[in-house]
Amino acid sequence: MQRTPDGGPDTFDPASVYHRVGTETDVPAVLALIDGAVRWLAEQGRTGQWGTEPQSTNPRRIAMVTGWARESGLVLACVPGDGGEQVVGALAVGAARSYVPPVNEPELYVNLLVTDRSWAGHGIGGRLLDEARRIAVDRRATLLRVDCYAGGDRALVRYYERAGFTAAEPFTIDQPGGPWPGQILSQRIS
Structure with missing residues (x-):
């Protein structure tokens, strides 16, 4: 596959994207995706979500991603690349x-959704949310929930609403740099 100067696909076959379960060996690739998102957000002047510092050096973030991998809760979106695969989400x-x-019904919770910004516009995030829906059905969950940063212009909230989620409870987490506004969103699974 040819690449554009920003690293994204020059030509893209949507069928080339595949999902696989992430393992502990994939933790650095996931952290690199998060670091890329932090850089992109900072370039946009949107530092409220994840700040400006790389998350790959944050022991708390490393432990979270490692835990998801150990619990088999990590799913990667990949494309074939030169000499192997490229993790794109x-x-x-x-x-x-x-x-x-808490809710009083079986649910599946999306704890992380991140994509390689050079692949923006290719539906990688939507495909991963489809995978979350499939997993929810397999686990007989009747509700899929996610939370996200709700500050600034609420662009992330609107992204999830376009993906079929409905805004539910807002919340705030007190952090050293000030309050972090969040939004819980939900979607019925049938």
Whole structure:
């Protein structure tokens, strides 16, 4: 596959994207995706979500991604690349985090969705959300939930709404740099 100067695909066959379960050996690739998103957000002046520092050196973030891999909750979107595969997106699913109000029904929670920004516009995030829906059905969950940063212009909230989620409870997490506004969104699984 040929690449453009920004590293994205020059020609793209959507059928070339495949999903696989991520393992602990994939943790550096997932952290690299997150670092790329942090850089992209910072370039846009949108530092409220993940700040400006690389997450690949953050022990808390490393432990979270490693935990998802150990629990088999990590799914990678990959494309064939020169000499192997290229990880272009990551999804982590499982139980809701401790700050999320519980529900009284079987659910699957999206704990992470991140894509390689050079592949923006190719539906990688949507494909990973489709995979989350498939996993939810397999696990007999009736609800799929996610939370995201709700500050600034709420672009991430709108992304999930376009993907079929409905905004539910807003929340705030107190952090050293100030309050972090979040939004829980949900989607019924049938």
